[in-house]
Amino acid sequence: MGDGISSFWGPVTSTTEWCEQNYARSYYVAEFFNTVSNVPCILLALIGLINALRQRFEKRFSVLHVSNIILAIGSMLFHATLQRLQQQGDETPMVWEMLLYIYILYSPDWHYRSTMPTFLFLYGAVFAIVHSQIRFEIGFKVHYLVLCLLCIPRMYKYYIHTDDRSAKRLAKLYLGTLLLGSICWLSDRVFCKDISRWYFNPQGHAIWHVFMGFNSYFANTFLMFCRAQQRGWNPRVAYFMGFFPYVKIEKPKTQ
Numbered sequence: 001m002g003d004g005i006s007s008f009w010g011p012v013t014s015t016t017e018w019c020e021q022n023y024a025r026s027y028y029v030a031e032f033f034n035t036v037s038n039v040p041c042i043l044l045a046l047i048g049l050i051n052a053l054r055q056r057f058e059k060r061f062s063v064l065h066v067s068n069i070i071l072a073i074g075s076m077l078f079h080a081t082l083q084r085l086q087q088q089g090d091e092t093p094m095v096w097e098m099l100l101y102i103y104i105l106y107s108p109d110w111h112y113r114s115t116m117p118t119f120l121f122l123y124g125a126v127f128a129i130v131h132s133q134i135r136f137e138i139g140f141k142v143h144y145l146v147l148c149l150l151c152i153p154r155m156y157k158y159y160i161h162t163d164d165r166s167a168k169r170l171a172k173l174y175l176g177t178l179l180l181g182s183i184c185w186l187s188d189r190v191f192c193k194d195i196s197r198w199y200f201n202p203q204g205h206a207i208w209h210v211f212m213g214f215n216s217y218f219a220n221t222f223l224m225f226c227r228a229q230q231r232g233w234n235p236r237v238a239y240f241m242g243f244f245p246y247v248k249i250e251k252p253k254t255q
Contacts, residue, residue: 005185006026007022007023007027007029007030008028009028009030009080009081009082009083009093010083010151010229011219012030012082012083013082013084014078014082014083014086014087015081015084015087015135015137016087016137017082018031018034018188018189018192018205019188019189019191019192019196019201019205019236020032020033020201020203020205020206021194021196022081022082029080030078030079030080030081030082031079031080031082033059033203033206034079034203034205034206035049035076035080036073036206036208037073037203037205037206037207037209037210038073038075038076038079038209038210039210039214040070040210040213040214041068041071041072041209041210041213041216042068042069042072042073042076042213043044043213044068044213044214044216044217045065045066045067045068045069045072045213045216046065047071047217047244047246048061048065048068048217048220048221048246049062049065049066051224051246051247052065052224055225055247055248055249056251057224057228057249059105060100060103061104061220061223061224061227063100064097064100064101064104064220064223065220065224067093067096067097067100068097068216068220069223070093071093071094071097071106074086074089074092074093075090075200075209076213077089077090077204078090084135087106088131089187090142091131091140091150092128092131092132093125094122094144095127095128095143095147096124096142097129098147098148098151099120099123099124099147100120100217101151102120102147102150102151103116103117103120104227105151105154105158105223106154106225107137108230111176116201140254144240155171155219155222156185158171158222158223158226159171162226162229164225164235164236164237165236166199166237166245167222167225167235167237169228169237169245170221170222170225170237170245171222173214173218174215174218174219174222177211177212177214177215177218178211178212178215179211180198180211181207181208181210181211181215183207184204184205184207184208184211187202188203188204188205188208210242211228211243218245221237221245221246221247224247225237225247227251228247232251232252233250233251234249234250235247235248235249236248
């Protein structure tokens with residue numbers, strides 16, 4: 001939320017601002033809470049990455065966790081600076097990440113395996129080029145929403161074909177964090193004028209970041225479980241310190 005004050009990064013050039021007063025906490029950070037709220041996203045993705053590497057899951061899951069980290073870092077840079085270039089560094093990885101989710105969800109049943117990654121790679125590259133030249137704020141949101149909606153039917157299919165109650169709980173946590181995070185995101189956008197007059201700003205967009213960090217972690221863990229089932233790796237959901245879920249597998253000795 002702009003207020004005309006001077007800053008380290010200069011005038012705001014991004015096409016989007018959020019309901020947080022700019023440079024209220026630091027001369028160097030435009031939106032303090034929207035910036036630091038990405039830290040849990042990075043930590044959760046690192047946990048997922050370590051688990052994927054330690055148990056030698058397919059490389060697609062390591063790439064997925066790394067993409068979560070890149071997205072969180074891009075978001076931090078965007079909210080810290082509110083510059084157009086950093087906004088692209090936030091939004092373009094969002095699309096790339098969704099393309100990666102589409103690949104992971106649909107590739108097991110895709111008969112022509114080389115065509116899907118090739119198409120998705122070219123699609124992502126063309127989008128990055130076009131997005132670097134053209135500003136389309138509403139168009140970007142609609143485009144991103146369509147990519148998200150493409151994932152839902154496949155996630156539902158995986159859910160109904162999974163008998164493990166703990167795995168189903170992961171899917172429910174994924175849905176719950178998505179809904180709660182979306183409510184925070186919409187409230188921050190729709191009611192910003194009212195919120196700006198409150199004594200205390202609930203920082204809806206920052207809370208959205210935290211929810212989406214957990215949302216990505218639950219989604220990734222659920223997909224890792226489903227893929228391990230497909231590969232016959234005897235997966236089960238284990239809990240670190242009794243409450244933090246992760247997937248534990250037992251590969252046949254030949255694998």
